[in-house]
Amino acid sequence: xxxxxxxxxxxEETIRSLRVNDIVxxxxxxxxxxxxxxxxxxxxxxxxxxxxxxxxxxxxxxxGPIVRETDTGWEVVAAGPTTSTRMEMFEDKFxxxxxxxxxxxxxxxxxxxxxxxKKFGAVYGAFTGGAAVLAAKxxxxxxxxxxxxxxMPEALWxxxxxxFGPLIISIDSTGENLFEMVNTSVEKRRAEIYKxxxx
Amino acid sequence: MQVSFLEDxxxxxxxxxxxxxxxxxxxxxxxxxxxxxxxxxxxQLGSILENVSLARKQSIPMCxxxxxxxxxxxxxxxxxxxxxxxxxxxxxxxxxxxxxxxRPNTVNPILHKNPGDNTGLHIPWINWKIVEGSxxxxxxxxxxxxxxNVCQLGMLTPGQGxxxxxxxxxxxxxxxxxxxxPPTILGIGIGGGADICMKIAKEQxxxxxxxxxxxxxxxxxxxxxxxxxxxxxxxxxxxGGDTTCLDVHIDVAMRHPxxxxxxxxxxxWAARRASxxxxxxxxxxxxxxxxx
Numbered sequence: 001x002x003x004x005x006x007x008x009x010x011x012e013e014t015i016r017s018l019r020v021n022d023i024v025x026x027x028x029x030x031x032x033x034x035x036x037x038x039x040x041x042x043x044x045x046x047x048x049x050x051x052x053x054x055x056x057x058x059x060x061x062x063x064g065p066i067v068r069e070t071d072t073g074w075e076v077v078a079a080g081p082t083t084s085t086r087m088e089m090f091e092d093k094f095x096x097x098x099x100x101x102x103x104x105x106x107x108x109x110x111x112x113x114x115x116x117x118k119k120f121g122a123v124y125g126a127f128t129g130g131a132a133v134l135a136a137k138x139x140x141x142x143x144x145x146x147x148x149x150x151x152m153p154e155a156l157w158x159x160x161x162x163x164f165g166p167l168i169i170s171i172d173s174t175g176e177n178l179f180e181m182v183n184t185s186v187e188k189r190r191a192e193i194y195k196x197x198x199x
Numbered sequence: 200m201q202v203s204f205l206e207d208x209x210x211x212x213x214x215x216x217x218x219x220x221x222x223x224x225x226x227x228x229x230x231x232x233x234x235x236x237x238x239x240x241x242x243q244l245g246s247i248l249e250n251v252s253l254a255r256k257q258s259i260p261m262c263x264x265x266x267x268x269x270x271x272x273x274x275x276x277x278x279x280x281x282x283x284x285x286x287x288x289x290x291x292x293x294x295x296x297x298x299x300x301x302r303p304n305t306v307n308p309i310l311h312k313n314p315g316d317n318t319g320l321h322i323p324w325i326n327w328k329i330v331e332g333s334x335x336x337x338x339x340x341x342x343x344x345x346x347x348n349v350c351q352l353g354m355l356t357p358g359q360g361x362x363x364x365x366x367x368x369x370x371x372x373x374x375x376x377x378x379x380x381p382p383t384i385l386g387i388g389i390g391g392g393a394d395i396c397m398k399i400a401k402e403q404x405x406x407x408x409x410x411x412x413x414x415x416x417x418x419x420x421x422x423x424x425x426x427x428x429x430x431x432x433x434x435x436x437x438x439g440g441d442t443t444c445l446d447v448h449i450d451v452a453m454r455h456p457x458x459x460x461x462x463x464x465x466x467x468w469a470a471r472r473a474s475x476x477x478x479x480x481x482x483x484x485x486x487x488x489x490x491x
Contacts, residue, residue: 001238021239066263066302077300078263083345083378107377107437128243129345129380129436130262130469131250151313152303166246168239168438179377182439186373186431197427199366 005163009057010101012121018169020176024125025165026102029143029158030059034082036154037147038090045097052146053158055098059125062087062105064153066132067142074142076159080132081106084124092116108170108179118175125167126178138164200279200481202287208475208483209291209337213268214299215488216339216473217260220251223407224384224445224470231382231442240440244382247435247468262469265301266341268292268323271405275332278479284335285325292316292323304344326398336486338405338474346383346467349375352397355459364389364461365424371463372428372444377437379465382445384408385424386464391452393460400462403448405472412449421447435468445470 001021006014008028018024031053033041041051065079084105087094091103091113101122103109106129117123127135139159146156170178225248232244254261270288274281293316295301305319306312317323353367368387386406388399411418425447434440445468454460474486 023242064263064302066260066265066300068300078260078302080263082264083348085378106380126436126438128246128250129377130264130343130467131246132263133253133257133259133261134246134250136259137253166242168242170438178439179437182433182437183376185439186376186433189430189432190369190373193369193427193430194366196430197365197369197423199362199369 008059011057012101015101015121015123016173018123018172019174020169020172020178022169023165024102024167024169025163026059026167027162027164028160030061030104030161030164031055031159032061032063032065032155032157034062034064034154035086036150037156038087038094040147040150042090042093042097051098052156055100057099057101059102059104060094060100062103065157067152067157074145076136076139076142078132079135079139080130081127083107084109088113095120095122102167104167108177114171114175114177117171117173121173123169123173124171126170127165127167135164138162200479202280202283204481205280205287205477206291206294208477209288209339210295210298211490212337212339212473212475212485213291213295213301213341214258215485215490216341216471217265217299217301218258219255219488220261220469221407221472221487223409224468225251227408227445228382228468231445235441237434237440239438240434240442243435243438243440244442260299260301261471262343263302264343264345265304266343266471267304268317269326269340269342270323271326271328271338271340271402273328273330273336275334275479276329277333278335288323288325289318292318333479335477336474337477338472340404341471343467343469346379346465349379349465350397350400351463352393353461353463354393355461357456357459359459361420363459365427367461368424368463369427373431373433375465376433380467380469381433381437382435382442382468384445384466384470385428385447386466387447387449388462388464389449389451389460390454391460392455392458395452396460396462397464398462399450399452400464403450404464404466404470406448408446408470410448417449417451421449
């Protein structure tokens with residue numbers, strides 16, 4: 001359980017030194033992408049179309065923020081993570097195609113993503129679900145927004161962050177998955193729980 | 200009684216609901232942090248409590264998912280403007296979306312269009328109850344999507360009975376794992392029918408954390424399930440720990456001899472709710488929140 005402060009772009013070497021249960025704070029650039037942005041990014045990749053940002057070494061944040069447009073530009077009001085498993089069908093290809101190093105979300109991801117993380121060098125960092133004000137506090141500014149036609153929650157919000165976290169590393173590049181470990185231990189207790197509840 | 204007074208009061212009610220977690224819930228989270236033995240779980244509960252306090256101080260939404268807007272109305276039959284309440288509530292939701300702001304969360308399931316103001320077909324959803332007298336109680340329950348996605352209906356058989364109910368609830372909680380942002384609050388409705396048990400289940404989410412059912416047998420079931428769920432080890436955010444659930448509330452309706460319906464409503468730790476009592480001469484008293 002070591003705490004790290006990382007700055008983007010993050011190298012593969014740094015990522016490969018992280019282990020499950022480590023705590024990470026990010027400074028630099030992160031961008032939001034939910035279901036529809038993942039789908040479009042992969043469509044563009046297939047069509048050899050360049051993305052509006054270069055995601056290599058950056059962090060993807062599974063988040064549909066509340067943002068407000070002011071005289072001076074966009075302002076983040078609240079920006080907590082959304083459930084990551086919805087992106088499980090895209091994430092392995094996303095990691096391979098774009099070289100992102102940290103996937104940030106809540107609830108964990110499955111074995112396909114974990115396998116891609118092991119192969120290409122990436123980690124999953126769990127941000128506390130619902131802690132949207134805590135997240136917004138460390139977002140210094142919105143650098144840009146792309147794909148706003150997808151709607152506020154689904155657009156690509158590119159953000160400058162300072163000490164964004166704490167992120168609990170819950171899938172590391174060795175293939176360890178904290179959520180799977182918890183599931184296994186819950187499963188072991190199921191029979192005893194039934195028994196105590198008189199089932 | 201002014202329409203604008205009611206509209207303003209409902210905007211305030213929504214602001215209180217999404218920015219200021221009721222004291223019973225934050226107290227429940229604080230007590231959980233004291234008892235928690237898992238280090239990661241402690242850090243999650245710590246982040247949650249810090250977030251709650253920041254949202255309260257800055258009066259901004261504690262979670263970016265400000266939910267689908269659901270209201271419970273206990274309307275005195277002598278309260279004026281009863282027929283105007285749906286339009287007043289709709290306008291208040293539209294204003295709250297801009298003023299607080301709330302995330303625009305209503306999507307037409309057929310057309311995939313989001314009108315951007317948190318209203319649309321059937322939404323905001325209003326549950327009506329006509330009561331004696333001339334007061335109006337409005338309860339706002341902004342309901343997030345992550346926890347709503349793991350609500351369940353179990354059409355059990357009478358043979359499965361209460362044992363089956365317990366297994367159904369425990370299995371559902373284990374299957375949903377991290378998804379509903381634990382520690383959760385569970386509402387369980389038993390009996391009635393498919394729609395009735397779900398409706399009762401969701402109404403349970405209006406009860407304060409720590410309140411037990413008046414019927415000791417039902418209270419015992421609540422405690423038994425709470426302790427069983429907290430032995431799963433799912434923990435805050437599914438990262439492991441002692442705190443998976445803050446409370447379980449159960450209520451029952453008579454059942455058909457052939458049926459044993461069980462409804463399970465799941466609420467995330469951001470268990471947002473706010474209520475206000477409005478008299479017919481235009482005085483508003485907030486019940487869940489202290490307002491200067």
